[in-house]
Amino acid sequence: MEIIFQPWPWYVGGPLIALTLFLYFYFGKNFGASTNFETLCTMAGAGKVSDYFKKDWKDRDFALLFVVGLIIGGFISSNYLILDQTIDLNPKTFQELTDLGFSNVGNTYFPNEIFGNEVAMSLKGFLILILSGACIGFGTRYAGGCTSGHAITGLSNFQLPSLLAVIGFFIGGIIAVWFLIPLIF
Amino acid sequence: MKNIKFLVLGIFFAIVLSKVQAISWFRFYEMFKFQSFHMFGIIGGAVIVSAMIMQLFKRGVIKDINGNKIIPRPKKKGVIRTLVGGTFFGLGWGVSGACAAPVFVILGFKWLPALIILLGALIGAFIYGLLSKKLPS
Numbered sequence: 001m002e003i004i005f006q007p008w009p010w011y012v013g014g015p016l017i018a019l020t021l022f023l024y025f026y027f028g029k030n031f032g033a034s035t036n037f038e039t040l041c042t043m044a045g046a047g048k049v050s051d052y053f054k055k056d057w058k059d060r061d062f063a064l065l066f067v068v069g070l071i072i073g074g075f076i077s078s079n080y081l082i083l084d085q086t087i088d089l090n091p092k093t094f095q096e097l098t099d100l101g102f103s104n105v106g107n108t109y110f111p112n113e114i115f116g117n118e119v120a121m122s123l124k125g126f127l128i129l130i131l132s133g134a135c136i137g138f139g140t141r142y143a144g145g146c147t148s149g150h151a152i153t154g155l156s157n158f159q160l161p162s163l164l165a166v167i168g169f170f171i172g173g174i175i176a177v178w179f180l181i182p183l184i185f
Numbered sequence: 186m187k188n189i190k191f192l193v194l195g196i197f198f199a200i201v202l203s204k205v206q207a208i209s210w211f212r213f214y215e216m217f218k219f220q221s222f223h224m225f226g227i228i229g230g231a232v233i234v235s236a237m238i239m240q241l242f243k244r245g246v247i248k249d250i251n252g253n254k255i256i257p258r259p260k261k262k263g264v265i266r267t268l269v270g271g272t273f274f275g276l277g278w279g280v281s282g283a284c285a286a287p288v289f290v291i292l293g294f295k296w297l298p299a300l301i302i303l304l305g306a307l308i309g310a311f312i313y314g315l316l317s318k319k320l321p322s
Contacts, residue, residue, distance in 0.1 A: 010223050013205030014230015020198045021231075022238050027190055028249045030258045034285035037310035044307070052314035062188040067289050069195020074293020076196065077203035087211050090220040097214070109209040110295050114281065120298040128280060129298050133305020134312070135277030136285065141313040142320065143270025144261045146285035147278075150271075151228055154260050156235030161260040161267045168271020169278065170217070176279025177217035184280070 005083055021152060029062055032149030034140035036060075036067050085109045100185045113185065128184065135172075143168060199290040208290050210282030217279050263322035277309075 024031040038053065039060045046053035057064075089106040097105045102113050112119065119125035140146040143165045145154060151169065154162025206212050207227055216224035241247045242255040249255050278284050283291055283302050291299040313320075 007206060008201075008204040010205060010226035011230060013201065013207060013227035014232075015234050016201040016205075017198075017227070017231035018234035018238060020194060020201065021235050023194055024191075025238075025242060025255050025257065026247070026249055027194070028251060028253070029191075032285075033289075034310075036289075037285070037306050038314065040307055041311050041314065046311055046314060050311075050314050052317050053311075062191045065188050065192040066195040066198075069192040069197075070199045070286060070289035071195075071292045072192075073196035073199020074203060074208075074290035076293070077200050077290075078294040081200060082203060085209075087206055087209055089211055090215060093211070093215045093218060093220045096218075097211075106211055109206065109211070110282070110291070110298075111210055114210060115295045115298045117297050120301055125298075126301060129301040130305040130308070132277040132281035132283070133288075133302035133307075134309035135273045135305075136281070136283065136288070136302070137277075137306030137309025137311075138313045139270045139272070139274030139277060139309070140285055140306075141270070141310045141317075143267050143274055146274065147228070148286050150260070150267075152231050152235055153257060155232045157239050157257050158236075159260040161262050164264060164267035165260075165271040168268045168273075169275040171268075172272040172275020172277075173213070173217040173279035174275075175272075176276050177214055180276070180280055181214070 004081060007082075007088075017152065018156075021148075021156075024066075027062070031153045032145055033067075034137075034146040034149060036063055037137045038141060039063065082109075100182060102185070139168075139172070198286065199293070202287060202290055203294075208283075208287040208294070213278065213282045261322075265321045273309075277305075 021031045039057050042053045042055050042057045085108040087106040094105050102111050114128060120129060145165060150162040150165040202208050205227055212224055215221040245254055281302050288299055288302050288306065
């Protein structure tokens with residue numbers, strides 16, 4: 001039981017993610033997550049505005065069930081499987097973020113400065129979240145995939161577009177973390 | 186409900202991502218700062234094991250549940266779409282620490298901020314849908 005409640009090391013993560021990919025394909029579907037953003041747009045009625053979203057979302061019921069599973073799994077993990085969210089961060093990371101004004105760095109999975117409820121309801125906090133989300137939604141659909149679809153499925157299948165996309169992910173991520181985060185905080 | 190297995194798989198995947206901390210904002214910050222091996226180990230390990238699985242699919246050693254050959258869909262080509270789209274995604278990922286699957290997992294941890302990110306993602310996907318014919322590939 002002890003093992004279940006401890007954080008799992010990185011070398012357990014890779015193979016278990018690969019197992020998820022394996023089962024997804026074994027069940028007859030292409031592994032990925034970001035297409036669901038389009039499916040949810042279709043369900044919300046985006047097809048009335050743009051033909052791009054005129055699709056039958058019922059064809060993607062399997063992916064929607066996967067998404068519901070992700071939410072349930074997140075709820076189970078946060079409430080029952082992770083009793084201590086402490087993260088063993090590099091001391092340099094800890095110091096940098098503390099200097100930027102982050103509190104309780106590494107004591108929880110999510111910094112209060114971005115994920116606190118009051119922060120999310122403030123104008124600045126709300127804009128940070130919604131604009132990040134918009135970049136995620138636009139970027140994944142333009143690039144044709146996210147970390148699951150490109151970085152894991154695409155790279156392991158030796159897809160050149162996926163390599164380019166992952167380079168893009170890192171260009172954006174580096175700009176965000178090295179320049180935007182110090183600018184915002 | 187033959188697709189109920191995807192629900193179970195989603196629960197499993199969410200638990201894995203949560204337990205290896207691959208949904209934590211701090212872990213992604215560390216990754217983009219190259220200050221930790223943790224996320225590189227996870228993603229690298231996933232790619233290496235998946236590459237072996239892909240070979241078994243391609244050689245027909247493993248067929249799907251219905252006995253059909255597994256052919257992963259080729260990715261859409263295009264230098265601009267992948268690099269520019271990827272950069273947009275990276276910006277959002279770097280700032281919010283959420284990517285496409287984790288954003289749903291985070292709903293189970295921090296529902297309000299995750300819901301706002303998800304709402305943003307739907308707006309972003311909607312904007313892409315509107316512009317898709319005009320954007321360079």
